[in-house]
Amino acid sequence: MKFCDIPGHDEVKRRLKDMVLGGGRLPHALLLEGPVGAGKLSLARATAQLIHCTNPGADGEPCGECRHCLQHREFNQIDTIYSYPVVKGRGGSATTSDDYADEWRRMLAEQPWGDEELWLRYLGNENAQPAIFAEESVSISRKLSFTSHDASKKIVIMWLPERLNVTAANKLLKLLEEPLEGVMFILTSDHPRQILPTVYSRLQRIEVPAYSEHEMAQWLMDAKGADAESARSAAALSGGNLIAAERALAARDGSSGEMFTRYCEMMRLAYQRDVRSLKRWSTDMASLGREGLIRWLRYASEMTRKNFCMNIGMGNLCAMPQDERQFSQRFSRFVTVNNTEGIERQLQSAAIDIAGNSQAKLVLFDMAVKIIMLIHRSQTAS
Ligand SMILES: [Zn+2]
Incomplete structure (x- = not known):
């Protein structure tokens, strides 16, 4: 250093x-x-x-x-x-x-x-x-x-x-x-x-004093590639704390926060077998556009893998923000050796289909219905 x-x-x-x-x-x-x-x-x-x-x-x-x-x-x-x-x-x-x-x-x-x-x-x-x-x-x-x-x-x-x-x-x-x-x-x-x-x-x-807003904003621009407006706003929320500034910047980018909310929603609806709401969810998701959806599917795949790690007692190896970890502490029992591969395969094949220009809402709905079955297979012997 x-x-x-x-x-x-x-x-x-x-x-x-x-x-x-x-x-x-x-x-x-x-x-x-x-x-x-x-x-x-x-x-x-x-x-x-x-x-x-x-x-x-x-x-x-x-x-x-x-x-x-x-x-x-x-x-x-x-x-x-x-x-x-x-x-x-x-x-x-x-x-x-x-x-x-x-x-x-x-x-x-x-x-x-x-x-x-x-x-x-x-x-x-x-x-x-x-x-x-x-x-x-x-x-x-x-x-x-x-x-x-x-x-x-x-x-x-x-x-x-x-x-x-x-x-x-x-x-x-x-x-x-x-x-x-x-x-x-x-x-x-x-x-x-x-x-x-x-x-x-x-x-x-x-x-060692807290960082001033000016110092913090400058750092977010120089080291994190933030634009001036995002840097200023994240610096103002940071209270002079480097980690808080990084989190505020990420939240502003809508990166982890929004992706996480969408993941939770899909898994909750799949668990409840709420097909009708999943249909609406698929239509809403389609508005993210091709690139946005592919990014989200990659994120969902990663979250699924982390939940499986947690399920087998290796959660301490996964770096996760607080909200994701709290959710995963409850959800990870549904991601087991019986279904983790299947869920990840569904997410990946949806990404391939969407990259190949298939109609996003149909691909997502089809994927969500298969995930309903997979989630309920978590405890069955394979
Ligand atoms: Zn030296």
Whole structure:
């Protein structure tokens, strides 16, 4: 992660670059504090990469090409320890960040601005109360006791230290009170007031403000290819939060939101065997036009596959917005090994027919009637 991959925050970036490259002593423990979606974790990652980079540019950016930079990109830089809240294992057994390292890498690779809500989805447990448990502090302290692999600085990036439980926080405090040579902590917090005061007072703090509407709109245009009007409107709804801005932009495009509603409606009517309403649904759908329909059929096929994954207990592998996941938690029991292939085949063959200029509403109605039968075959032995 380079600083230039993170929108805005020119002043914060300048301070962080000066801190690393200015020749002064690095703080033992730094806290980046500010609202959700302000890019704090990304700033922490860029800072760690700059510290390790062997060939930083004149612009204060890590080079992106040296061995350490490449390792940072793959999340396997040996002297970088990530620590974050997790959920207890089966039967309440103790867990540490290491137990969820794959999920963590996957989230950051797919959504670098990931927030706690998204993280819970990757953990496969949206109702859990994630925490950093005492075992995690023990694990960090053990990792720090090994000699550094490359004689480079060991950096602990701790996401959401407000989630440290009291025992874990007290153990961490010991590490902060007696700093080890060659070790730096970079903590990023959405709710700094919830950090144990004795820990908080040990941290050198940098405030990372919410994005301004102007910064956000600029980013949506530059990085997301939004037109000026959509960017302005999504930025206004975002509250300075990168993830909220992306969602607002997607909703404005009508992309996922409307497609999802149409999928739910078809499946609900198919389940109710409501042939008459499905006929109306097919006529309405035809107004999407050929390209729109093909896009929707592709989306419907993807949603069906995700529901099947959920049915077989692999839902945590599917990235889904909250509304889709809530629907799928109920609907996925109807997408089983008996019918998933059949449903996907119907959706795909409808796409082929529509691409070949067949009359859309007839194709869709025919497909919907076959899906009625398939949905009701979910529990039958094949
Ligand atoms: Zn480098």
